[in-house]
Amino acid sequence: MTRVGTCLWYESEGLEAATFYTSLLPNSEITRIDRADPDKPPILVQFTLMGTPYAALSPGEAATHSHAASITVEVDTQEEIDRLWQAMLDNGGEEVECGWIKDRWGISWQIFPAKLPEMMFHGDRDGGQRAYQAMLGMKKLDLAALEVAYDGKEIAQ
Incomplete structure (x- = not known):
């Protein structure tokens, strides 16, 4: 199956962001949390906002966001x-x-x-x-x- 979604980049707070976002909108949930090390923040958090799929990537380095998206x-x-x-x-x-x-x-x-x-x-x-x-x-x-x-x-x- 092919899926399309949006991946958002965070330094280390992807789970926190996904938790906040899913609390705002109905029909929203965290669907998967992937950790490379159980003692560190998740690397990837998959979630939906009103049924639309997103991922929060937290590779440990900062990225600059733009209003272009x-x-x-x-x-x-x-x-x-x-x-x-x-x-x-x-x-x-x-x-x-x-x-x-x-x-x-x-x-x-x-x-x-x-x-x-x-x-x-x-x-x-x-x-x-x-x-x-x-x-x-x-x-x-x-x-x-x-x-x-x-x-x-x-x-x-």
């Missing part, structure tokens, strides 16, 4: 955006912009409402541009503010 999480509600965002911050994450946040290991995540791509690319073109411009001014995305921008209304002060 990110984990995307599409959610339905502002409450879910807020919950995930705060969990990342509480665990040492760093806000970036436009719904992007880096976790404490430097992995970039995009946490965005499911409605956003529909607004920006498949609905009213002018509304999509307004939603896009509103998004550019945000760090954590605000679904209500994006909807107001899309509809062309002023945000109540």
Whole structure:
């Protein structure tokens, strides 16, 4: 059987990262832990996030992560955006912009409402541009503010 997945590189904290990630999302679990030495951290941790396979590789040397690759999480509600965002911050994450946040290991995540791509690319073109411009001014995305921008209304002060 052929499988496709994503491998993320950590110096030594792959198990810790996988444990944190799987605690955030339903239908997520650690599926395998491989150690070369029982007294050392695992070299490879396989896990799923909402059924999507990932691996955390911890070879003992640092690697530089880039926002050129990110984990995307599409959610339905502002409450879910807020919950995930705060969990990342509480665990040492760093806000970036436009719904992007880096976790404490430097992995970039995009946490965005499911409605956003529909607004920006498949609905009213002018509304999509307004939603896009509103998004550019945000760090954590605000679904209500994006909807107001899309509809062309002023945000109540």
